[in-house]
C-alpha cells in the first residue's frame with residue numbers, strides 16, 4: 001500500500017488523494033512516499049506509445065489509490081485538444097542535442113502540464129469532513145506564469161474556485177492580460193499595490209489565519225488550498241514527460257532501450273527537475289540531471305559547496321519564473337538521497353528557517369553530485385544565448401530556456417549520451433526581451449513585438465496570446481496588501 005508522510009517525520013500515513021487535498025504536511029514538510037521506485041515502469045515498449053497511454057502507466061505507478069478509470073478520465077480531459085501538438089511535449093533536434101517543448105499547452109508555459117490535471121485530481125478527492133458541499137478555493141500570489149496556468153486549470157472545475165493576486169505594474173502586458181481576461185464563473189483576479197514578495201507574504205498570512213478559516217468554513221463551506229508546486233498532484237504529472245522524451249528518442253532511433261540520457265532543466269522551485277529524478281527512481285535510464293539557474297544562483301552554490309544559503313541579494317531578472325531564493329522541492333530530493341532520513345531533513349529545514357542556511361554532510365553531497373550537475377547564466381548571457389540559438393539552429397527560445405541553453409553549451413558533450421534541453425515557456429510570452437536579443441523592433445506594445453518576431457523568424461504566435469489584444473478584460477480590482485483578506489472573504493461569499 002502506497003502511503004505518504006512528511007519529509008520531516010513519519011507519523012502521517014495518507015493516501016495520495018489525501019496528500020493532494022492537503023497539499024503540505026502539518027509540520028511544514030512535503031509529502032513523500034517510501035514506496036517510490038519499488039515498482040518500476042516498463043520502458044521496453046515506450047516507442048510509439050501515445051502521451052496519454054504513457055501517463056496512464058506512470059501515474060498509475062505513482063498514484064495507486066486512483067482507479068484506472070479515474071486516471072483515464074483525468075488524463076483525457078487534461079491532455080486533449082487544448083494542446084497545440086498531439087505529442088503534448090514534442091522533442092525536436094537542436095544541432096547535436098535535443099529540445100523538448102513543454103509550452104504547447106493553453107497558457108504557453110510548462111506549468112500547464114501539471115495545472116491542467118491537478119484540478120481533475122482534486123475533483124476526485126474526498127473532503128476531509130466528508131461534506132459534499134465543501135469547496136476548495138485555490139489562493140495564489142503570482143509573479144506571472146503560475147497565476148495564469150492555475151486559472152486556466154481551475155476555471156469551472158467542479159468543487160473548486162480560484163483567487164489570484166498579482167503585483168500591480170510588475171508583470172508584463174501579456175501576463176496581465178492573460179489573467180484579467182480569464183473566463184469562468186469560479187475565478188477571481190485582483191491586482192495588489194505592492195511587490196510580489198508583499199503579496200506572497202500576505203497570502204501566507206491568510207493561509208495561517210485560523211479565524212478566517214473557521215469563518216469561511218462556517219459561512220461558505222470553503223477551504224483554502226494552494227496550487228504551489230509543493231503539492232504531490234503538481235509534481236507527479238511532470239514525471240510523464242521524461243518518459244515521453246525517452247520514447248521520442250527511441251522512435252527517432254537515437255537510442256536503444258536501456259541507453260542513458262541527460263536532461264538540462266531551467267530551474268526555480270526545483271519541481272521540474274525533481275520530476276526527472278522521480279523518473280530515474282521509476283527506472284528511466286537518466287544519467288545526469290543538470291540544474292540551470294539564472295542570476296539567482298543559490299542552487300549552483302549549494303551543489304558546488306554543500307551549503308545552501310538564502311542570505312543574499314534577490315535579483316529580479318528577465319527570467320522571472322526562476323527568480324527564487326528558496327527552492328522548496330529540493331527538500332524531497334534531500335529526503336530520498338539521504339536514505340529517507342526524516343531527522344536530518346527536519347534539522348536542515350530548521351536551520352534554514354532559523355539562520356537562512358544549512359550545510360549537508362559530505363557523503364550526501366557526493367551522492368547528490370553523482371546525479372545533479374549545475375550551472376547558471378547572467379542576464380547578458382541569456383540575451384546572447386537567445387541570439388546564438390537563433391543564429392546557430394534557427395530556433396527561438398525564451399529567457400528561461402536560454403539559461404538552460406547556456407549551461408548546456410558550457411558542459412563538455414559526451415557523444416554517447418544524448419542531451420535534452422527542457423524548453424519551459426514560449427518565446428511569445430516574453431516577446432520584448434526576445435526581440436531586443438535578436439535585434440528586432442521592441443519599441444511598440446507586446447503585440448507589435450509579437451508581430452515583428454513572427455515576421456522575422458517565420459514562427460507563429462500562439463493564438464491565445466496574440467488574441468489577448470482584443471479579449472475583454474473582466475477584472476479591474478486593485479487592493480492594498482491589507483485589503484487582500486477582505487477580497488478573499490467576499491470571493492468566498494459570492495460562490
Ligand SMILES: *Cc1c(COP(=O)(O)O)cnc(C)c1O
Pocket residue numbers: 109110111145146229266267268269270271272273321322400401424425
Ligand atoms: C516555473 C518555471 C520554471 C521553473 O520550474 P521549477 O519547477 O519551479 O523549477 C522555469 N521556467 C518557466 C517558464 C517557468 O514557468
